[in-house]
Amino acid sequence: MRMVLFIAIKDLRVLLSDKGNIFFVFGFPVMFALFFGAIFSGAGEGPSGMKIAVVDADKSEFSGNFISELESDEALKIITTSRDDAIEQVRKGKVAAAVIINEGFGGGFDALFNSEEPKLEIASDPSRRMESGYLQGFLAKAQFTTLSGKFTDRQWMKDQLGLWKNDMGSDNDLDPEQKELFFNFFDSFDTLLKDVNEENYMADFGGDILNFAQLDVNREQEGPTTSFQITFPQAMLWAILGCTATFAISIVKERANGTFARLRIGPIGRAHILGGKGLACFMTCAFIMCVLFTGAKTIFKMPVSNLSLFIPAALCTVLCFVGIMMFICTIGRTEQSAGGAGWAILMIMAMVGGGMVPLAFMPGWLRPFSNISPVKWGIFTLEGAIWRNFSLTEMISPCLVLLAIGVLFFLLGVFILTRQED
C-alpha cells in the first residue's frame, strides 16, 4: 500500500507541475459553474428590486426623510439623480420609473393634499403600468410613514392647524355652517394638542400608520431552487472529466517515455502501478469535488437537500471515472492520440449526458440516449443529493450503475494494457 501511495504522490506532483493540467482540472470547472450559473440565474444585476430614479427638487428635511424611507425598502433600488437624467434613464429602460419630488413637497398638509398642484410626479413607460401602480403604493406608504414622524411634533401640528384655519377663514365660497363645523373641529384638536399627555399622544400618532405583518409562505419546490444546483453538479463532472483525461494522458506519456517500463522493472507489481495511478486520479477528483462543493455551499449558498447522500454519490461518480481513465489510457500510443481520442470520447459522454446542456433542456428524443453516458448518471446522483431529494433507496440504483460502469472500464483497461505491454 505504501508503494501505491508513493506512486500516487509522485503523480500528483507531476500533475501540479503543469499549469495546463491545473487549469483543466481546477480552473475550467469553476469557470463553468460560475459562468453558466450566472447566465441561468441572471446574476450580475445584484439583489432583485424595482429600480427607480428619484429627483429631489424640494431639498427639504421632509423630502430627505421621504427618500430615506424609500431607500430603506428592500423592494426598491433608489438612484438619486437630476430630472433630465431620470427621464433619460426611464426612456432607455434602465429604471422602471422616475419619481420627481417637486419644490414645496415639504410644505405640510397643504402641499400633501393639494390635488390641483401635485408635489410628487411619477414618470414611467405607459407599457409598465403595473410597475407604476406598484410604485404608487410604495410612495404612499413612504409618505405616510414620513408624515407620522411629523405628527409627533405638536408645534408643527399646531402650525398646520393655524394655516388651515386661515385658509378656511379667507374662503368666501364655503358654506358658513360648514365653516363653523371645521372651526369647532380645529379648536377641539388644538385643545387636544395642548392638554393631552405625551404618553397618550404618542400612542395615537407615534406608531406606523400602515402597519401590517408579513407572513412568508414558501411555495413547495419540485425542482432546483437556484441555477447553481444545476451548474455545480455539471461543473463537478467537468472537473472529473478533466482529471480523467489528464491522468489517462499521463499514463500514455509514461508509457511513451519509458518511465512506465522503469516502474515495471522495479520490485513492484502491476497492481501497485495501476493502483497508484488510480489513487492519484481518485484523490484529485475527490479534492476538486470538495473544493467545488464547499465553494458552492459557502459562496453561492447552494442548498443541498441531503448532505449524507452527497458523499456516496460523489464517491461512486469519482470511482466510475477512475475506471474510465484506465480504459482511455489504452486507446493511444502517444500523448496526442490518447489526448485526442480520450477527449473525443469524454466530450461525447458530456454532450449526451447533460454535461453541456442540462438534460431538462434536451429534446425528448435525445434523453433516452443519455442513459448510456456515465456523465448522465454522475450528474443524476449528485443532483439526487443536491435537489432531487433522493431517499437512500433511490440513490442506490444510480450509484450501482456508476460502480458497474467503473469496474467494467477498469477491467477492460487493465486487460488491454496488459496485452499491449506484453
Add this chain to the structure above:
Amino acid sequence: MIKADSLNKQYGNIVAVDDVSFEVQKGETFGLLGPNGAGKTTAIKLLCGLLKPDAGTVTLDGKTNPGLIEVRLSLGVVPQTLAIYEELSAEENLRFFGRMYGLSGQKLKERVRDCLEIAGLSERSKERVSKYSGGMKRRLNMVCSLLHEPPILLLDEPTVGVDPQSRNLIFDTIEDIKKQGRTIIYTTHYMEEAQRLCKRVAILDHGRILDMDTVENLITKHGGPSHIEAEFEERPPDPGKIKPLIGDENIQFEGSRVRFQTDRPMESLAKLNSSGLRFRSLKIQTANLEDVFLNLTGRRLRD
C-alpha cells in the same frame, strides 16, 4: 550469473531476437554490439522481464522468473529512452525511484546524495529535469538505476546522443562499477565503447548473434590485417628485399613511402628496422570491431 538460452521474440513477421544464447559470468562486462534494429533492446527487455520470450529462457542468478521480487531487486536497468520524470527535479526523481526499491530514511538520503555526485548533478539537484541538457538527463537516467546498488546492471545504449563530457563521465562511472565486481551487460552500436568497456562481446545483427568472444579474439578472427603506412628517411635501395621481410605480396611503394597489410604489425616493423631502414613517420591502423562487423556482415555498424 546471467544466462540467455535460445531466446526468440517475434513482432508479427519481424523476428527481433532469433535463437540468442549467451552466458555472462559474475563480475564480467559483456557487450551486445550491433547496428540499430539488431535486436539489442529487445534482448535487454527479455532479460529484465519486460517482454516474455516466444521461446527460450532467461536465468538470472539461478532464477528463471525475472518477475520475482528478489530478482528485480538484484537488477538495475538503464533504458535507452530517458525514463525519468522531467516535471520533477533530479532529487525528487532519485527519491521516488529509491523508495520504489525499498530505500528509506538515512540510507535513501545517502544514496540520493551519492548518485547526484556520480552524475555530477549535486549543484542542480533541485532544478526541474526539463531544464537539463541532454547529457545531464542521460546521467540522471543512469544513476536512477544505481540507487539500490544492484549486483546486475543492464545498460541499453546509455550514451546515445550525449556530449563528449557526459560520455566520459558515464564511462568513468561504468569503470567504477566494473571495479566493484558487478555483472554488466552493455549494448551499443559504437564499437569504441564495446572495445573500451567490455571483456567479451557478442556481435548481433538481425536478431542473431554472429559471433561472440573476447574483443581481441574477435579482431584476430574477423578483423583482418593491420594497415601500415611508413615513410623512410631515404628511398629503399632495393624494394624487392623488403617484400620477403613483410610477407605481403600487395605491398605498395611510392618513393620513400611504403604501404602494406600484416597480421603482426610490430613484428614486421621490427624486421624493417633491423634491415637498416630508418623511419621518418609511421602510421599503424590496427583492425577493430568495426572491421569485425564489416567482415561478418558486409555492412558497417552505422549503415
